[in-house]
Amino acid sequence: MARAVSTRRKIFFTALAWIVALLLFFPILWTILTSFKTEQEAIASPPMIIPSWTLDNYFEVQARSDYFRHFLNSVWISVGSTLIALLFAIPAAWAMAFTPTPKTKDVLMWMLSTKMMPAVGVLVPMYLIFRDTGLLDTVWGLTMILTLINLPIVIWMLYTYFREIPVDILEAARMDGAILWKELVYVLVPMAVPGIASTLLLNIILAWNEAFWTINLTASKAAPLTAFISSFSSPQGLFWAKLSAASTLAIAPILVLGWLSQKQLVRGLTFGAVK
Amino acid sequence: MGSITLEHVNKSFGGHQVIPDASLEIEDGAFVVFVGPSGCGKSTLLRLIAGLEDTTSGIIRLDGEDVTQRGPAHRGLAMVFQSYALYPHMTVRQNIAFPLKMANTDKATTERKVDDAARVLNLTDYLDRKPRQLSGGQRQRVAIGRAIVRQPKAFLFDEPLSNLDAALRVNMRIEITELHQHLKTTMVYVTHDQVEAMTMADKIVVLNAGRIEQYGTPMELYRTPANKFVAGFIGSPRMNFLEGAHAEKYRAATIGVRPEHLRISRESGDWHGRVGVVEHLGSDTFLHVHMEGVGLQTVRTEGEKEFVPGDTVWLSPDPSRIYRFDQSGLALR
Numbered sequence: 001m002a003r004a005v006s007t008r009r010k011i012f013f014t015a016l017a018w019i020v021a022l023l024l025f026f027p028i029l030w031t032i033l034t035s036f037k038t039e040q041e042a043i044a045s046p047p048m049i050i051p052s053w054t055l056d057n058y059f060e061v062q063a064r065s066d067y068f069r070h071f072l073n074s075v076w077i078s079v080g081s082t083l084i085a086l087l088f089a090i091p092a093a094w095a096m097a098f099t100p101t102p103k104t105k106d107v108l109m110w111m112l113s114t115k116m117m118p119a120v121g122v123l124v125p126m127y128l129i130f131r132d133t134g135l136l137d138t139v140w141g142l143t144m145i146l147t148l149i150n151l152p153i154v155i156w157m158l159y160t161y162f163r164e165i166p167v168d169i170l171e172a173a174r175m176d177g178a179i180l181w182k183e184l185v186y187v188l189v190p191m192a193v194p195g196i197a198s199t200l201l202l203n204i205i206l207a208w209n210e211a212f213w214t215i216n217l218t219a220s221k222a223a224p225l226t227a228f229i230s231s232f233s234s235p236q237g238l239f240w241a242k243l244s245a246a247s248t249l250a251i252a253p254i255l256v257l258g259w260l261s262q263k264q265l266v267r268g269l270t271f272g273a274v275k
Numbered sequence: 276m277g278s279i280t281l282e283h284v285n286k287s288f289g290g291h292q293v294i295p296d297a298s299l300e301i302e303d304g305a306f307v308v309f310v311g312p313s314g315c316g317k318s319t320l321l322r323l324i325a326g327l328e329d330t331t332s333g334i335i336r337l338d339g340e341d342v343t344q345r346g347p348a349h350r351g352l353a354m355v356f357q358s359y360a361l362y363p364h365m366t367v368r369q370n371i372a373f374p375l376k377m378a379n380t381d382k383a384t385t386e387r388k389v390d391d392a393a394r395v396l397n398l399t400d401y402l403d404r405k406p407r408q409l410s411g412g413q414r415q416r417v418a419i420g421r422a423i424v425r426q427p428k429a430f431l432f433d434e435p436l437s438n439l440d441a442a443l444r445v446n447m448r449i450e451i452t453e454l455h456q457h458l459k460t461t462m463v464y465v466t467h468d469q470v471e472a473m474t475m476a477d478k479i480v481v482l483n484a485g486r487i488e489q490y491g492t493p494m495e496l497y498r499t500p501a502n503k504f505v506a507g508f509i510g511s512p513r514m515n516f517l518e519g520a521h522a523e524k525y526r527a528a529t530i531g532v533r534p535e536h537l538r539i540s541r542e543s544g545d546w547h548g549r550v551g552v553v554e555h556l557g558s559d560t561f562l563h564v565h566m567e568g569v570g571l572q573t574v575r576t577e578g579e580k581e582f583v584p585g586d587t588v589w590l591s592p593d594p595s596r597i598y599r600f601d602q603s604g605l606a607l608r
Contacts, residue, residue: 171327172360174347175431176421177377186373190364 028251034244042240057245065228067249074224074253076139077214078207081146082200085154088147090196093158094188098167108159111152119149119212130217137219145217146207154203161195162188194264201261208254225250276338277428277461278303279324284333286319286485293319294485297333301429301463301478306455309465310472310508311482317465318433320482324463325431326350337428348377353422354431357438359414361406367393367417368402374425392420395454412443419454429461436471448475469509473497481505503604506531512561514598515572521546527599527607534561534575536596539582544589548572550582564588 034042035058036051061067096104126145127136135141165188173187189196211226218227229250232243258265279301286294293316301307309317322328324335326347335343342350353374361370371392375385393399396416406414415435422430432451436444452475455462466472472479473493481488481496481504489501493509500506506514514531522530538544539562546566554561562574562582574590582588599607 166358166360168356168358168360169362171347172354172356172418172421173362173373174327175325175352175354176374177348177425178373179346179348182377186376187362191362193364 028255031244031247031251034241035248037241037244039239039241042244057241058249061232061242061245061249065231067228070223070225070228070250071253073139073142073222074208074226074250077142077146077222077224078204080139080143081150081207082154082203084143084147085151085203086158086196086200089151089154089158089199090184090189092155093162094184096155097159097162097165098170108156111155115149115152123216126213127217136217137222139222142214142217142222142224145213146210149210149213150203150206153206154199157199157202158192158195161192161199164195165191197261197264201257201265205254205258276303278336278338279429279461279463280334280336280339281320281324282334282336284320284323284335285331286316286323286328287331292485294323297485297487299480299487299490301461303338304459304461306452306462306464306475306477307480308472308476308478309463309480309482310467310469311488312508313467315482316485317467317480317482319485321431321433321463321465325352325354327354351428352431353425353427353429354433355415355418355422355435357434359406359418359438361414361417361421363406366403366405367398367409367420370406370417371398371402371420371424374421378425380425388424389420392424395423395457396420411439412447415439415447416450419451423454423458427460429463432462432464434465434467436466437468451475470511473509479509481508483508499606499608500598501606503529503531503600503606506598506600506606512573512575517569517572519568521569522599525597525599528602529600529604531598531600532572532592533596534573536593537572537574538591538593539564539574539576540589540591541586542589544591546572546590548588548590550584550586550588553582553584562588564590566590 033049033051036053036055037048038052038054038056041048041051096108130136130141133141135144169191170183170187173183178186208224209226211230214224214226215230218224223231229243229246232239232246279299281297281299284294284297285292297320309320311317319328323330326342326345326349330343333343334341337350337352362373365373368389371389372385375388380388389402390399393402396419398413398416398420401409401413401417406417409417415438418435435451436447439447448471451462451464464471464475476493478490478492479496480490483504489496489505491499496505496509500509503516507516510533512534514533515537516529516531518529522528546569548564548566551563551565551571553563558577560576560578560582562576564572564574566572572590601607
């Protein structure tokens with residue numbers, strides 16, 4: 001029999017959850033507050049908590065560098081790379097989940113192991129390939145590389161969701177005359193919608209926040225918001241308030257997306273954990 | 276038309292041979308039941324016919340045509356699964372219509388066929404519900420509706436009633452039998468329940484360790500089992516086996532007597548024993564009698580016989596219903 005949770009324990013864990021959440025959220029909150037300060041207020045010691053609520057940083061940031069162009073690049077790259085990754089990952093995860101071989105686990109581990117390699121290790125060869133194929137500073141080039149680096153995670157997530165789907169149902173579809181693509185489109189994908197949706201959301205977030213390749217393989221044309229933020233840490237010194245304004249602008253869309261879809265994300269991330 | 280022929284079909288998983296060599300001829304329109312204990316390969320054999328598993332060797336023919344290399348979608352068979360395997364995101368109507376959609380059937384024909392199937396299966400009121408809103412029996416009916424709607428060459432049933440409660444199982448058993456009488460389409464039905472096999476089948480295939488032990492009508496199997504395994508598997512309660520001196524008297528290594536062919540008396544008989552457990556079923560009484568040096572024997576008597584545990588009794592087999600088996604378990608005729 002489950003033991004009733006005492007009120008004292010409830011209060012303790014609720015307080016702990018709030019503390020952890022606030023600790024995690026604090027840097028974001030501080031960035032947002034700093035973006036409304038003047039540069040002097042931003043570097044004041046002791047730090048000022050309440051800003052003077054100036055919007056100058058935002059105007060300056062937009063004047064110096066076109067936010068919307070970077071924003072659109074980020075949208076293209078994150079959404080594009082996620083959709084292409086799904087296109088490859090759905091059949092791959094289907095094959096591994098429903099027709100596993102003794103080597104399936106090894107293949108999955110191998111795919112994941114590519115994520116363990118430090119990206120900087122292949123920066124030079126990748127840079128040279130991009131330069132020689134004309135992909136440097138193009139949205140297509142970035143979309144391709146983000147598809148590739150996130151593909152293992154997308155396949156892993158989908159594989160986990162697909163394994164929860166009874167194979168009988170796919171076999172029933174085959175018996176009902178469904179050929180492979182119809183089985184995927186009419187039966188597997190609709191049944192896996194919650195899993196696919198949370199994979200899609202998580203991958204968009206990962207791609208949106210990806211900073212290493214997006215900064216190193218772009219100059220101006222294809223630069224997404226990550227490159228937009230980093231352009232504010234200049235050799236002349238750090239302008240904290242402007243940097244914070246740029247960061248706030250960059251993370252705002254993904255924060256809103258995360259907020260709106262939190263139910264879906266949590267459901268997706270805990271999928272299969274509770275029967 | 277829907278005759279099914281297996282010619283030396285063999286199936287191995289890895290190095291493990293599940294079906295060593297199966298040959299079988301199922302006539303068009305027959306209701307054939309595959310029966311056997313768990314793990315005997317009956318479901319594998321059905322899945323081989325369905326095309327859900329590839330054969331390791333051998334040929335499978337449908338109406339004489341070799342379909343061994345054809346996928347399940349191209350064999351024209353329909354299957355009802357143990358788990359129902361309904362599409363949870365579709366309504367009952369969409370579930371039943373799915374095979375027609377896959378066959379690109381026009382809308383008017385689809386609607387007519389779905390309505391017909393729903394009427395036959397008493398599902399008309401549930402057409403707009405999702406599978407999760409249905410009871411087990413209704414779900415099974417939807418699965419059957421999905422199978423009958425496109426008029427397949429044959430129906431394959433993989434233990435379709437094992438998830439239902441006892442009362443519903445009896446009803447569905449009758450419904451499936453009536454459906455067969457109405458459609459006259461070949462049906463292959465897998466079960467581990469020999470009562471289901473006996474009551475539904477035109478012909479039964481008894482399987483053991485991947486081998487076909489015997490293929491015949493229920494009464495052929497009951498009256499003339501080919502070996503000890505079939506004799507023990509067909510019939511409920513199962514046949515009593517006696518060895519040693521009791522068997523030698525009949526020039527056999529083992530003799531078998533069905534519980535219903537043993538006469539029980541308090542006064543005299545061939546074999547002496549003591550009553551152990553008594554099971555009263557109302558119409559029948561099963562008595563488990565301990566025979567010294569032989570072990571437990573089951574006796575089936577009609578009506579309400581008043582025996583109590585501990586009673587000393589005599590058993591006499593009906594001499595014309597004694598089954599004789601040699602050392603290897605084969606029936607001696």
